[in-house]
Amino acid sequence: MSNQSLINLAYLTASMLFIMAFKLMTGPRTAVRGNYLGAAGMAIAILAACFEKPVVLSLTTYGAWPLVMLGIAGVIGGVIGAVMAIKYPMTGMPQMVALLNGFGGAASTLVAGAELWNMTHNASSSDAVLMANSVRQLAPWTQFAIATALTGLIGAVTFWGSLVAFAKLEELKSFKKAWTHPLRHWINLCLAIATLCLIGAVCAYPDWTILFWLLVVVGSVLGCTLTLPIGGADMPVVICLLNSYSGLAAAAAGFVIDNSVLVIAGSLVGASGLILTAIMCKAMNRSLVGVLFGGLGTSTSTISDDSVYAGKIKSAGVEEIAMVLEGASRVVIVPGYGLAVAQAQHAVRELANALEKRGTTVEYAIHPVAGRMPGHMNVLLAEADIPYEKLREMDDINPTFPETDVAIVIGANDVVNPAARSDPKCPIAGMPILDVDKARTVIVVKRSLAPGFAGIPNPLFAADNTLMYFADGKKAILDLTAALEKA
């Protein structure tokens, strides 16, 4: 068997391991093993890459130092990655994933750029060995030229898009407000046209490397202008989409260097990201185009806050709410992004403990887009040692709300807004929501009556069976737990 066959066999093994890794992700018990298999596949692929022909050729020419260099670069990256992953607080997961994702995209762009550089410069080099290394001719409109252009573009969009997403999730000051310049659609259109022209140019003249880098620059700007207008609640969609892009960039890089493991792993990730994007969009009842280009319909609803809230809000204190909870036999807690902001997950766990000690059943209703990334609330509550079995998905728990004594809404707003069901004109009309209003009593823990991300008033707050508890999420829950334990 030739050397190359062995390398390809190793790549095949790695690809199978990746597929198994995804397969094992379907259950919480097997997912840990899945992650190990994925890592093992990656290790095998990396090892095999060190025996690739171009690497071996340069080893025989220059001695061991190219390998040493690769090793040093790999270790530097690995250590940075590990330190980031271990040090970053668990609540910052969405931005951490966004950042890592961006690095993957940037790496793909650089791979394409480096390969293009090697091809153009080695072919014209006087060194015979260098020439031998680039036997593939650099011809226009080949798969190489097209794939290089696409890798450069997608990678650049991924990198800058992810950086902007990171800045938004990290809530850096200058990124807090969504960028809604009236001309942004025209700017994006111009950038898109420039992108198409440059892709054509790179394909027609692949040996002009400057065109490639120009494309990367335009892609970078596009990555920013596409992500900047997207607001906080749409972040789960963006994270999924960028994840998908980074996979597609890796797959395109596989076309550039003719490597099947890149294509397989890249397309698996691409598929996973696309599916999650579709799920998130469906959960918000928005089209992907709407999320990407719409921004959020700036309060087209004609209902004013006053007409909904005036005179109907019932505010309650700790004692009153503790009394309601004392009599409850079934309580459902509905967490939202506010819970993550207030860092109240451990407090919630204590409240649940106090309730369970009194014989109350406590469950958690998780809306698919609660939080800032897919499954965000699950991770947050799992961090507070809340058993996995008690976290119920929307379709699963909605029918049980009529039998629920108390629903406690903490830091959620739009995902429990009954207007989505009743008012066909509101921006979130038709969005599947958690039917908390059907519970006997609803307690809403919130700092103020400020609207949620959709910018519309929430009739739930004014409903007859709703008690508002105005306070910071964490303090409110701690006080409540204390009052309940005294009683």
Next chain:
Amino acid sequence: MPHLLLLPLFAVETEDPASQFIRLLTVFLLAMWVGFEVIMKVPQRLHTPLTSGSNAISGITVVGALVVAGALSSGFGTLLGLLAVVLAMINVVGGFVVTHRMLAMFSPKKK
């Protein structure tokens, strides 16, 4: 020119570009299909680890980075390649470690 002797060794290119493209396209589409089939079955509550796990796997581009960085080149190409290795390794290691941390929280606590 002893280097020239190496030429025939690497000049054996049997596959024409079009069939090479179709081979990779086949792999791409089939892998997409498998991806769709497998990932459809991941429950909602595991979506965060799925996102970060697939994120780690998208770091596979490190293979490409190693190949281009290790190849004989006239300086700049190697530099780009090495930078790509660093970035891709951050993605790979960071991704797997984050996913592990997350999954560790989901597993039942042994006390």
